Amino acid sequence: MSKTWTLLAWALIPGCALSFSGWSQPLSPLHQQRQRELAQSAHKNLACTDCHPRGVDPVLRPKMEPVTCGSCHPAEAAVYQESIHGQEAAKGNPDVPTCASCHGSHAVAPVSSPESRVSMENLPQTCSACHESLALAQKYGIPGRRYSTYLFSFHGEANRFGQVTVANCASCHGTHNIFPSRDPRSTVNPKNLVRTCGQCHPNATRNFARGKVHVEATPENSKGVFVVRTFYYWFIGTLVALFALHIVLDLYGRGRRRVQPEAKR
Numbered sequence: 001m002s003k004t005w006t007l008l009a010w011a012l013i014p015g016c017a018l019s020f021s022g023w024s025q026p027l028s029p030l031h032q033q034r035q036r037e038l039a040q041s042a043h044k045n046l047a048c049t050d051c052h053p054r055g056v057d058p059v060l061r062p063k064m065e066p067v068t069c070g071s072c073h074p075a076e077a078a079v080y081q082e083s084i085h086g087q088e089a090a091k092g093n094p095d096v097p098t099c100a101s102c103h104g105s106h107a108v109a110p111v112s113s114p115e116s117r118v119s120m121e122n123l124p125q126t127c128s129a130c131h132e133s134l135a136l137a138q139k140y141g142i143p144g145r146r147y148s149t150y151l152f153s154f155h156g157e158a159n160r161f162g163q164v165t166v167a168n169c170a171s172c173h174g175t176h177n178i179f180p181s182r183d184p185r186s187t188v189n190p191k192n193l194v195r196t197c198g199q200c201h202p203n204a205t206r207n208f209a210r211g212k213v214h215v216e217a218t219p220e221n222s223k224g225v226f227v228v229r230t231f232y233y234w235f236i237g238t239l240v241a242l243f244a245l246h247i248v249l250d251l252y253g254r255g256r257r258r259v260q261p262e263a264k265r
Contacts, residue, residue, distance in 0.1 A: 037106040069099040079176040095136060105237075118175075120164040124150055127169045149214040167200055172213070248257055 035225040038044060043051075051067045070077025080086040080099075088096040105230040109116040118128045128147030130136055137144030150169075157165040172188055187196045193209035201208065217226045223248055 034106045041104075041106060042110045043106075043108055067100070067105075076176050082178055083174075083178045084175060085178060095130070095139075098128060101129070118170075120168060121159065121162070123168045123170055124156070124159060131169075143214065145216060146214055149216055152215065152217075153213050155213065171199070172196055192201045 020181070035048075038046070038073040040047075081090070085096050085098075089098060104117050109119075111118055113119060114121060116122065124147055131142075132144065132148060134144040146169075151160060155167045159168060171252075174187045177185070179189075181188045181190075183189060184191065186192065194204055194206055197204040197209045212222070215222050215225055217229045219226050
């Protein structure tokens with residue numbers, strides 16, 4: 001009997017040791033990548049189970065449980081739930097941006113970091129994932145081409161060349177508190193525009209705030225801009241072509257003048 005118990009004890013020791021050491025099956029390459037991203041992120045002090053209470057399987061489940069960022073960020077979550085994005089998310093809209101859509105999932109860099117998806121430099125490109133899409137614009141009846149028209153503005157040009165203090169999407173539309181412009185709470189509601197613009201332009205007036213930022217140079221949206229831009233495209237193009245023709249003719253004339261004296265001899 002004692003011999004049987006001894007053999008049983010030796011058989012159980014490895015299993016007990018492994019269970020106490022937290023041993024599990026090897027993680028998949030994707031899980032390992034997620035761990036590396038998390039270790040370098042703003043959430044590097046969090047464990048996987050802080051966001052995934054059910055635990056993480058070695059093999060990814062087809063659908064992970066929703067991550068409740070609001071448990072650590074309640075103030076932001078409350079504002080987001082009231083916004084147009086939060087209202088659509090509550091309806092189960094698959095196209096609406098969530099926390100991960102804007103901030104990332106595992107590789108969440110601090111907002112002050114140039115690598116952050118919502119940094120001053122990168123925010124316009126992050127928003128463009130939805131608001132540059134003509135397909136989504138037609139589907140939901142919202143304006144499209146917001147990124148390309150932003151780039152044509154002074155703000156967009158300055159942002160593209162590295163100016164980090166220039167106005168971007170969040171400066172005008174808000175961050176988590178984004179509402180349709182018709183909503184009185186919206187920072188781009190006509191009644192709130194002077195105050196919104198005044199954050200960067202203290203002397204802004206109602207006439208100043210009437211200027212468009214997202215200008216599409218088409219006859220339907222802005223005929224004046226379309227005419228001026230078309231004129232300058234053709235004018236500058238023609239001017240460059242004439243300069244090039246002048247240089248070619250000048251070089252041709254210089255060549256002929258060099259050859260002619262030698263021919264007379």
